[in-house]
Amino acid sequence: MSDVLAVADHRRGELRDVSYEIITAGRQLADETGGDLHLAVISGTVDDFAEKLNRDGVDAIHTVSHGEEFNHDVYTQAIAQLYDDLAPQYVLTPNSVNGLDYAPAIANQLDLPIVTDTIDLDNDGETLVATREMYGGKVETTNELSGDAVVTIRGAEWPAAEGTGDAAIEAFEADIDEDAVGSTVNGFEEVGGGDVDISEADVLVSIGRGIEEEENLDLIRDLADALGATLSSSRPIVDNGWLPKNRQVGQSGKVVTPDVYIAIGISGAVQHVAGMKGSDTIVAINTDPNAPIMDIADYAIVDDLFDVVPELIDEFDG
Numbered sequence: 001m002s003d004v005l006a007v008a009d010h011r012r013g014e015l016r017d018v019s020y021e022i023i024t025a026g027r028q029l030a031d032e033t034g035g036d037l038h039l040a041v042i043s044g045t046v047d048d049f050a051e052k053l054n055r056d057g058v059d060a061i062h063t064v065s066h067g068e069e070f071n072h073d074v075y076t077q078a079i080a081q082l083y084d085d086l087a088p089q090y091v092l093t094p095n096s097v098n099g100l101d102y103a104p105a106i107a108n109q110l111d112l113p114i115v116t117d118t119i120d121l122d123n124d125g126e127t128l129v130a131t132r133e134m135y136g137g138k139v140e141t142t143n144e145l146s147g148d149a150v151v152t153i154r155g156a157e158w159p160a161a162e163g164t165g166d167a168a169i170e171a172f173e174a175d176i177d178e179d180a181v182g183s184t185v186n187g188f189e190e191v192g193g194g195d196v197d198i199s200e201a202d203v204l205v206s207i208g209r210g211i212e213e214e215e216n217l218d219l220i221r222d223l224a225d226a227l228g229a230t231l232s233s234s235r236p237i238v239d240n241g242w243l244p245k246n247r248q249v250g251q252s253g254k255v256v257t258p259d260v261y262i263a264i265g266i267s268g269a270v271q272h273v274a275g276m277k278g279s280d281t282i283v284a285i286n287t288d289p290n291a292p293i294m295d296i297a298d299y300a301i302v303d304d305l306f307d308v309v310p311e312l313i314d315e316f317d318g
């Protein structure tokens with residue numbers, strides 16, 4: 001019988017969806033090991049968060065009231081102390097910006113193995129088989145773990161837990177060493193270009209690395225204008241500083257669900273697809289007929305974007 005300790009995620013006063021999903025993943029694992037599911041809620045309005053997270057499948061909720069926002073050192077200390085206190089077999093965290101910040105530190109501190117970004121977990125009572133993708137989602141690998149472990153789970157892979165639960169909510173008095181807390185959150189600043197919310201757009205023209213040069217972006221802007229569409233992009237375009245962060249679609253960008261999503265020169269890496277797979281109609285323009293984006297495209301134009309886009313502009317402008 002082995003317990004699971006799952007950690008909730010929140011940012012700027014809001015619980016992230018993955019906090020509900022991790023309950024489902026944790027419950028499944030706890031059922032397989034015959035143990036309990038403990039949920040840790042650290043920092044922020046913990047009582048309110050705990051109430052919202054008290055859903056079917058949670059056996060106990062432990063709140064650690066310390067500061068408002070995520071803090072690496074507070075989380076690391078609190079989780080390590082909860083691990084000592086509860087002795088779970090698995091520490092389950094979201095594979096989020098926060099989770100990826102503290103999970104490796106926890107694994108290091110507790111001398112446990114870690115598997116990140118898992119999309120499936122299966123325990124036969126002795127061995128945990130954790131599945132994760134590699135090479136941009138082209139292959140799945142299984143990792144077998146026989147003892148205690150830290151596991152991060154990818155968002156949107158497990159359904160959100162539903163139904164009101166009756167878990168006991170207990171304040172955990174973590175002994176936080178303030179001298180070891182090396183950073184504080186002083187506030188949030190929106191990254192530039194906050195004028196446009198791509199998640200609200202009906203039609204998105206999205207550009208990827210196939211555009212080659214920043215100067216070529218004008219061609220895509222012209223197409224967006226001709227279609228009355230909003231411009232978005234894959235991550236490399238933002239990383240290059242060619243478009244602001246709020247235009248990025250994907251796992252570390254925004255999730256969009258437009259009526260039409262036109263992916264131009266975008267390969268369709270799993271982290272990109274995570275942000276746009278809910279689009280009603282997906283059009284891909286790509287020279288590579290085997291690009292992963294083709295697997296989810298409703299319409300595909302296998303051709304050079306520098307030939308196709310001017311023709312589309314002519315068609316829609318004319």
Ligand SMILES: Cc1cc2nc3c(=O)[nH]c(=O)nc-3n(C[C@H](O)[C@H](O)[C@H](O)COP(=O)(O)OP(=O)(O)OC[C@H]3O[C@@H](n4cnc5c(N)ncnc54)[C@H](O)[C@@H]3O)c2cc1C
Pocket residue numbers: 136207208209210211233234235236237248249250251252253254264265266267268269270271272275285286287288291303304305306
């Ligand atoms: C933790 C993490 C988070 C990430 N988050 C995101 C995210 O939020 N969003 C995101 O997009 N990525 C994200 N990534 C990066 C992701 O893995 C890919 O690297 C990225 O999506 C690739 O962008 P791309 O498709 O524009 O470029 P590429 O993969 O290089 O694809 C370019 C495509 O353009 C095509 N092409 C080239 N020339 C032409 C032409 N002339 N005409 C037509 N087609 C052409 C090629 O065939 C190719 O398919 C993340 C990665 C990690 C590790």
